[in-house]
Amino acid sequence: xxxxxxxxxxxxxxxxxxxxxxxxxxxxxxxxxxxxxxxxxxxxxxxxxxxxxxxxxxxxxxxxxxxxxxxxxxxxxxxxxx
Amino acid sequence: xxxxxxxxxxxxxxxxxxxxxxxxxxxxxxxxxxxxxxxxxxxxxxxxxxxxxxxxxxxxxxxxxxxxxxxxxxxxxxxxxxxxxxxxxxxxxxxxxxxxxxxxxxxxxxxxxxxxxxxxxxxxxxxxxxxxxxxxxxxxxxxxxxxxxxxxxxxxxxxxxxxxxxxxxxxxxxxxxxxxxxxxxxxxxxxxxxxxxxxxxxxxxxxxxxxxxxxxxxxxxxxxxxxxxxxxxxxxxxxxxxxxxxxxxxxxxxxxxxxxxxxxxxxxxxxxxxxxxxxxxxxxxxxxxxxxxxxxxxxxxxxxxxxxxxxxxxxxxxxxxxxxxxxxxxxxxxxxxxxxxxxxxxxxxxxxxxxxxxxxxxxxxxxxxxxxxxxxxxxxxxxxxxxxxxxxxxxxxxxxxxxxxxxxxxxxxxxxxxx
Numbered sequence: 033x034x035x036x037x038x039x040x041x042x043x044x045x046x047x048x049x050x051x052x053x054x055x056x057x058x059x060x061x062x063x064x065x066x067x068x069x070x071x072x073x074x075x076x077x078x079x080x081x082x083x084x085x086x087x088x089x090x091x092x093x094x095x096x097x098x099x100x101x102x103x104x105x106x107x108x109x110x111x112x113x114x
Numbered sequence: 115x116x117x118x119x120x121x122x123x124x125x126x127x128x129x130x131x132x133x134x135x136x137x138x139x140x141x142x143x144x145x146x147x148x149x150x151x152x153x154x155x156x157x158x159x160x161x162x163x164x165x166x167x168x169x170x171x172x173x174x175x176x177x178x179x180x181x182x183x184x185x186x187x188x189x190x191x192x193x194x195x196x197x198x199x200x201x202x203x204x205x206x207x208x209x210x211x212x213x214x215x216x217x218x219x220x221x222x223x224x225x226x227x228x229x230x231x232x233x234x235x236x237x238x239x240x241x242x243x244x245x246x247x248x249x250x251x252x253x254x255x256x257x258x259x260x261x262x263x264x265x266x267x268x269x270x271x272x273x274x275x276x277x278x279x280x281x282x283x284x285x286x287x288x289x290x291x292x293x294x295x296x297x298x299x300x301x302x303x304x305x306x307x308x309x310x311x312x313x314x315x316x317x318x319x320x321x322x323x324x325x326x327x328x329x330x331x332x333x334x335x336x337x338x339x340x341x342x343x344x345x346x347x348x349x350x351x352x353x354x355x356x357x358x359x360x361x362x363x364x365x366x367x368x369x370x371x372x373x374x375x376x377x378x379x380x381x382x383x384x385x386x387x388x389x390x391x392x393x394x395x396x397x398x399x400x401x402x403x404x405x406x407x408x409x410x411x412x413x414x415x416x417x418x419x420x421x422x423x424x425x426x427x428x429x430x431x432x433x434x435x436x437x438x439x440x441x442x443x444x445x446x447x448x449x450x451x452x453x454x455x456x457x458x459x460x461x462x463x464x465x466x467x468x469x470x471x472x473x474x475x476x477x478x479x480x481x482x483x484x485x486x487x488x489x490x491x492x493x494x495x496x497x498x499x500x501x502x503x504x505x506x507x508x509x510x511x512x513x514x515x516x517x518x519x520x521x522x523x524x525x526x527x528x529x530x531x532x533x
Contacts, residue, residue, distance in 0.1 A: 033426040034418070047428060051417040053372075072518040076370035076461045080359035082421045105373075106421045 037113045040095045052088035054078045055100040082106060119224050138305060139312035145319045148346040149177045151500055152338055153353060154324050154361055156180025157189040158300075159478055159485065160353035161307035161318070162493020163500065165223075168314035170494070171501035176316045177347075178308075179340060181323035185304025188355050191423075191455035192486040193378050193400060193412040195391050197234040197295030199254050199261045204511035204523050205464060206257040211508055212491025213294060219490055225306030227298050228405065234295030235264070235273060237394040237440070239284035247290040254292075264289040273390050275441045282439055284397050297391060297402050297410075303489055327364040327475070334473035335365070351476045351500050356421065356456030358479035365472045369479070370517050371458045374415040375425035376483050379434075379452035381444070383407030388441075397436035408450060411437060415457065415483060425454045457482050461517065463526035467492070467509040468499055476500055477514065 034046040060066055060074055079085065085105050090098045102111045117123055117136070127135055151167060153160045156178045167173040178184075196216055198209035215222075216229050238244045247263070254261035266278050269289040278286055308318055319342065326339035327350065337346035354361045356373040388403035400412045413433040416425045430452055438445045460466060460480035465488070467478050478496040481488060495506035505513060516522055 033428050046417075046426060068518045072370075073368075076517045077368050078370070078372055079368075080372050080419060080458075082357070082360045085419065087418065103418070105419055108418075108420055108422050108424075 034108065034110075036089060037101070037110065038091045038094060038097065039099050040097050041091060044091070044094060048091060048093040050090045050092045052090055052098065055086040055088045084111065138309040139318055142317050142319055144342045145177050145179060145317060145322060145340065145345045147344075148175075148337075149317070150175040150347065151349045151351060152176075152345055152347040153178045153351045154338070155187075155352065155354040155357075156184040156304075156308075156318060156320065157187050157353065157355060158185065158303050158307065158489040159355075159481070159492045159496070160351075161185075161304055161311055162489055163351055163353060163478065163496045164316045164318075165307045165311040165314070166494045166497035167501060168311055168316050171497055173501055174315040176311075177345065178311070178316060178318045179322045179324055179338070179345075180318070180320050181341075183320050184308050184318060185301055188455040188457060188485060189300055189304050189489075191378065191453055192300060193402065193410050194297045194300045194404075194486060195234065195295070195393075195400065195402065195412075196229070196231075196298055196487040197292050197391075198259050198487070199234070199236075199250065199290070199292045199295070200525060201250055201253055202523050202525065203257050205525055206254060206259045208491060208495070208508050208512070209488055210257070210259050211495070212488045215490035215494065216298060217294075219303075219306070223306040223310045225302065225309055227302045227306050229296065229298040231294050231296040232390050232402075233272065233291060233293045234391040234393065235269060236290045237269070237286050237392065237396070238288045238290070239286060239394065239396040241287075243396055244288055247288070251290055259292070260294050261290055261292050264291050273388070273392055275388060275443045276392065277440060277442050284394075284439070286440070295391065297404075299405075300486060307493070324361060324364070327361075329365065329472070332473070335475050349474050349476070349500055351478065351496060353478045353496070355479065355481070355485065356458050358458050358477065362470070362477065365470075365475055367470060367472060367475075369466065369477070369514070370461050371480055372419050373421060373456050373458050374418070375420050375422060375454040376415045376457045377413040377425040377429055377452060377454045379411050379413070379430055380404070380408040380450050381411070381447045382450050384409070384447070387443075392440070394436065394440060397439065399433050399436035399440060401437055401441070409444065409447065415459070421456055423454045423456055457485075459483070461526075462522040462524045464523040465492070465512050466514050467496055467512045468505040468514060469503075470514060
């Protein structure tokens, strides 16, 4: 189980958190302007790196806050955590 | 080279104290400089693809490049369950094609893959479960796939360790049963395909990691770079499971895949007690008993992407709690070992088989948590796709561009869990 650093609550067990996938995915401002391939990429294509990965977590069973952490996907260690 | 197995050859081997068996497949140290087709990934799917390319489509200059050892990835890490009772017609057709190949696989390969159609029973725990399963059964039967409803008493008769306790948190109110489903010996599948493919001239190169994909000015693939030198090939088939995203990135492609850890575990071996495969989507547990006597138990995926081949202990705990509730007789069994594999999951939980935007580059991926059961069918339709340059009819619905056209095959919604 991961030990996850919530910026509000500090280190808490993974059971309290929901992983929300890759960070930095912005909904296109004008979906109608996109072709099908670009819309599909927004909906379905995510980074799946073997290495450093920026991901969003939510402390669902705690403060409820969303935040971004960087994790190495081979070691599962969080990076840049204070 | 490998001899044909028969009763006499087995007696001969036994009399010799089993010290006379030769290597069952050629394992060249290095790949040759050029092939007609290169398969990236030496798991069951990749080896089956190579075998069917050579045996059915006459493509003999084939290499299977495996960065570790054959069958050492998800082929050796699954819970060996084989079934075809998927909801949607495209899925049922594909998985039942695989099941029909399973039924004849041992004689076809002259290798005992220990396919055991002992029946797969999926438990219902609520009115909602029952309604969905009855619909599922009807859909399967319309698609020509066997599936039937069992009452709790019938389920108990079929699987005596099952608890029908009415005060259970999720009492059993019935089950859907596919009698043609069962298990197979996972390592034997890799070894059987490797042996049969090797005998047809396929080169199986282990310890050979693909590090790059070469392309010409038009963008078409011309070969791969590996840790053991460059290999020229006009046709590359990627069957790299959890590492597919890594390989496809070498050709500049991003696929709708995310790789998650999926765990399984086995108990200490006990005498035969569990005659079938039992699954429950509601409490998320599935279990069968291996021929060695171990209970083989499958857990769920972790919630985050990872290539660690290890998952969280809480995932195993949750599954064991469900197993103990469904089968109280197992409560004092000790668990022997647990492991994780990395599964590549698509948004609709159905595989991707076919062409890519890069000419000459083909992909067979996205089998997620349920690829083992499809191994023969996956290999056969992917081989047809590679040989003809266009998708096999059974593979056509599983194209990469379904995520653009919107024609998803949403088995995620159908099963309500990873499956």
